[in-house]
Amino acid sequence: MKHNVSTLISEEKLINRIKELAAQISSDYAGKDLHMICILKGGAYFMTELSKYITVPVTIDFMAVSSYGSKTVSSGIVKIIKDHDEPIEGRDVLVVEDIVDTGFTLSYLLEMLKDRKPASLRLCAMLNKPDRRIREVKIDYCGFDIPDEFVVGYGLDYDQHYRNLPYIGVIRPDEV
Ligand code: 5GP
Numbered sequence: 001m002k003h004n005v006s007t008l009i010s011e012e013k014l015i016n017r018i019k020e021l022a023a024q025i026s027s028d029y030a031g032k033d034l035h036m037i038c039i040l041k042g043g044a045y046f047m048t049e050l051s052k053y054i055t056v057p058v059t060i061d062f063m064a065v066s067s068y069g070s071k072t073v074s075s076g077i078v079k080i081i082k083d084h085d086e087p088i089e090g091r092d093v094l095v096v097e098d099i100v101d102t103g104f105t106l107s108y109l110l111e112m113l114k115d116r117k118p119a120s121l122r123l124c125a126m127l128n129k130p131d132r133r134i135r136e137v138k139i140d141y142c143g144f145d146i147p148d149e150f151v152v153g154y155g156l157d158y159d160q161h162y163r164n165l166p167y168i169g170v171i172r173p174d175e176v
Contacts, residue, residue, distance in 0.1 A: 031056075033058075038096045096124050100129065126144070
């Protein structure tokens with residue numbers, strides 16, 4: 001697979017922002033243990049990098065979800081492919097996601113997790129496309145707001161490719 005990928009956010013900019021987010025999170029969770037839940041597969045690179053710079057005690061878990069519907073039109077129906085392994089009741093949970101687009105996935109997921117009675121529940125998203133929002137989602141920690149373009153890299157894929165790019169790139173619309 002070979003597309004023309006143009007850089008939207010460089011590796012350096014991304015890492016610097018991740019360090020800033022980690023410093024903010026470390027300060028906000030001072031004196032607490034932080035339980036991070038990564039949403040696979042897209043959030044994997046982001047959570048790995050982010051967690052390295054967090055200075056409070058951290059535990060990690062993973063979930064995988066899929067939205068029914070085509071690639072570009074979210075149906076709002078979310079299917080849990082893999083649930084988290086460890087119970088979250090009474091814990092300070094931070095959900096780590098690659099990108100919030102329509103908001104369907106996260107609004108569903110956060111409601112579901114809230115019912116499991118964590119002590120606190122927050123969301124950290126690497127990217128946010130505010131222009132595309134349909135469901136309101138509170139993003140407590142956001143890496144970058146980006147325009148309505150299809151992005152790949154740093155965990156984000158096009159047909160399972162490009163996740164390993166160390167930067168965020170855009171694939172031209174006529175190529176998608
Ligand atoms: P939402 O439910 O917020 O519409 O969708 C979130 C999911 O859609 C993300 O976790 C991601 O998997 C996918 N997604 C949304 N926008 C993009 C994009 O620009 N590039 C890629 N690779 N995936 C996206």
